[in-house]
Amino acid sequence: MTFDEIQYQALSEWRALSEKPRILIGTATCGRAAGAIEVVKAFEKELARQNADAIITQVGCMGLCYAEPLVIIIKPNYLSVCYGNVTPEVTHRLVEGYILNDDPCLELALGTFEKSDRKAPSIPELSRFEHELRLLLCHCGYIDPENINHYVANGGYSSLAKALRMPREEIIAQIKRSGLRGLGGAGFPAGEKWELCHEAPGTPKYVICNADEGDPGAFMDRAILESDPHSVIEGMIIAGYTLSTPYGYIYVRAEYPLAVKRFKLALEQAEALGLLGNNILGSGFSFWIEMVQGAGAFVCGEASALMYSIEGRRGMPRVRPPHSIEAGLWRKPTLLNNVKTFASVPLIIERGAEWYASIGTEGSKGTAVFALAGKVAHTGLVEVPMGISLRQLIYDIGGGVLRGKKFKAVQIGGPSGGCLPESLLDTPVDFDSLSEAGAIMGSGGMVVLDEDNCMVDAALYFLDFTQNESCGKCTFCRLGTKQMLNILTDIVSGKGKTEELDLLVELAEDIKEGSLCGLGKTAPNPVLTTLRYFRSEYEAHIMEKRCPALVCKELTAYYILPDKCERGCEHCVLTCPAKAISSDENRIKIIDQTKCVKCGTCMQVCPPQYSAVVKLSPPPGDKP
C-alpha cells in the first residue's frame, strides 16, 4: 500500500466516526485506578438499555489526573463537552441528557471542548489550557492509542513518508537547526548526537528509545506510550533511516504493563501497514523495533547501564569515553534518546526546524512535559513552552497549593533534582535556569511541597532512594551516600550536630566528583538544595530538637488537651492501634508516650468540634 492509500483508509474511518455521537473515555493507568473501566462498562450498558447509538472509544491520558475518570462527549454539530470525576451512576444521566437529547449536562462538566487548529484539546473554561502548549501530548486523550488509523488520520506517519524522501544529512541539519535537546533530562543537543552517531565508524548501528522512567513521581513517558505510542515509533524509524540501520530497541519499565501492551500492539499495527519492518513504504529501507522490559533498576536510566541491561547483564555504568555514540550496545555506535525526544522528531520534520526553534527560550527550544503532583490542586500532566515561570506552572496551570496551605517548595527532577523555595518561583523553566538554581530539568517530575512537609525529611527521602539504587560500582556513590544518609537520619531523630552540616556539603561535593554516572553526580542535589534554601529547618532539628513542619517522628509527640477532651467520647481509645490511650478517673484521655507509635489516628478520629489532639515539637519535657 502506498502512503496515500494508507492515509485515505485512515481518513475514511476517522470521518465515519464523526458522523455519530462519540464517547471518549480515558483509560490510561491513572484513569483505570480511578475506575475508568467501570465507567466504560456502565456506558455500554446504558447505551444498550436506552437503545442509544453512540461510539465508545477508549483513549489515553488527557493529563487532568485530578479529575479522573474523564469522559468527553463529541456530538456532530453540537458542543463537545468534557466531564470529570465521572462515576457509573451518572452515565445514565449523560446518555439520556446528551446522547439522546440536547442537554449537555453542564452541571457535570469540566468545560466545553473544542478542536483548535493545533489539533490539541482545549477547554476554554479551564484557564490552564491557555498557558499550555500541547505538542507532544496533542493526541493524548484524543485518539484511540490502540488504533493506528486514528494516528494516521491526524497527520501521523506523514513525517516518515516525507523523511524517507529526504537526504540523511538534511534530516540531521533540520534536527540541529531546531535546537531540540534531549528531553530525558540531561539536555544534550539531539542534532549533534545524531550527527556524531551518523558519522561514527562501525556497523551495525543501534537506535534505542529510553523509556526506563524510574523517577518516583514522574509518569510523562508512560502517558505518551499509553496514549500516543505511534509518535515514538515514527521518531525512532526516522532515526533509524538517518543512521541507515535496521535495528531499533525500546527499553520500557516492566512496572508499566499497559504501556508495554499498547506499544506492542502499535508495533504490530505499524508493521501490518508496511510502516515498520521490511522495505518501509517501498523505500528499500527496513527497520524493526525490539521491545525490552527493564527489571526495576533506577540506574538503568543511564545510557551505558541501560545497554548492559539489554545485553542481559547487571546494569552498571562504565567509564567513558568511548561514548555510546561510538561504542554502545554490543560496542557498536548507538543512538539513545528519550521517549519525548523521539516523539518530537516527527513534529520537527513535519513543520520545520524554524517553527520548532521559534518556541521556547534562547538555549532551550520547544516544550517541556511535567508530571505535576504533591500538594497542588490540579495534579496531572502538563506541557508548556520552555521559559514559562515556575509560578505560572504551579499557580495558573496547577491551580495553586491545596486547601489554602502555604507553599513551601517545589521539587523538580526527582531524586537527581532539587527543591526550590518560594523566592525562586519566577525562575523560568528551561535547562540552564533550573540547573543554575540547583535543580535540574530532569525527567519531568515536579512535586509541590507545602508547610506540612519537612524539608529535611524530603531530602532524606530522595537520598534514601538513590542510596538504595546506587549500583555500588563507585565508592563515593556507594559509601558516600550511605554516610550522608546516616547524618540525615541522625538529624531527623534529634541526634544531629551543627558541624555535620558542613560535612554533608563536603561529602556531597566529593560524591559528585567521584562518581561515574549521573546517578552519583546528582544524588546529593536534594540535600544540597534543601541546605542552601532551608538551612534554618536543619538547624531547628539540630539545635532546638524541633521539626517545624511536625513531620519527623522522633521530634514530635501527640498530646490530648485535657480541657478540650470531651469525656464521654472514646474514639481515640478504641481506634489507637498501639492501645496507648487510656482514661483517667475523670475519663480524661491520656496518651502513654512510651507506647505511642505516632500514627496520627487519634488526631484523625477526634471529633472536629473538640479537636483535643495536638501535635507538638519538640515534645514537652524533652529539653534540648
Add this chain to the structure above:
Amino acid sequence: MAISEIASGLTPLAMTNKQSSKMTEDYKEGLSHILKSYKGERWELISLLQKVQERFGYVSLEAMSGLAHFLKIPQSTVYGVATFFNQFRFTPLGRHPIKVCLGTACHTWGGKLVMEAMERELEIKVGGVTLDGDFSLDRVACIGCCVMAPVIVIGKDVYPKMTPLKVEEVLGGFKQKASSANPPNDEKG
C-alpha cells in the same frame, strides 16, 4: 540438549509426598514451556527471569540454576543479575500480595505511616510474608496514581488515599472474608 532434558536436570531436591512430586511436575513443565520460545542466547537472561517470575511468582534457586544451564553461563552470573534488579523476588508471594507505594507523592502524603501501619498490623517487615502465607508486604517506587496518594495495591486493586486507620479496615475486610470462607461449625439457625 533438548529442553526437557535441561528442565529435568533442575528437579528440586528429592521430594517424597505426592503433592511435592505434583509440584515438581508443574515446575518442570512450566520451565520447559518458557524455554521453548528462547534461543539460549546470553542477552535473553533478564527476559527469561521475568518469564519465570511471571509463571511461578518468584525466582527459585532451581530456576536460576536451570537458566544457567540453558544459557551455558555460571549460576553465579544468573544470581548476580537476578539480585541486581529490584523486580525479582526469591521467596513466594503471599495469597494477597500487598504493595505500599512510597513514590514521591505518596511520601508527601504520609506513605511511610501507611507502611508502618501495615508492618504493625501484619506483624512482618517490608519484604516479608505472614506465617499463614496470606499476605506479603512490599514497597513499590511509584505506580503513577499520584493523585490518589497515598495508595496501596492488593492483588490488582488500588486502594486510594490510605491512612493507618484505613489499613486496619482494609486488612480487616480480607481477614473476615477468609474466615467466612471457612465458617466455624456452629449450630443451625
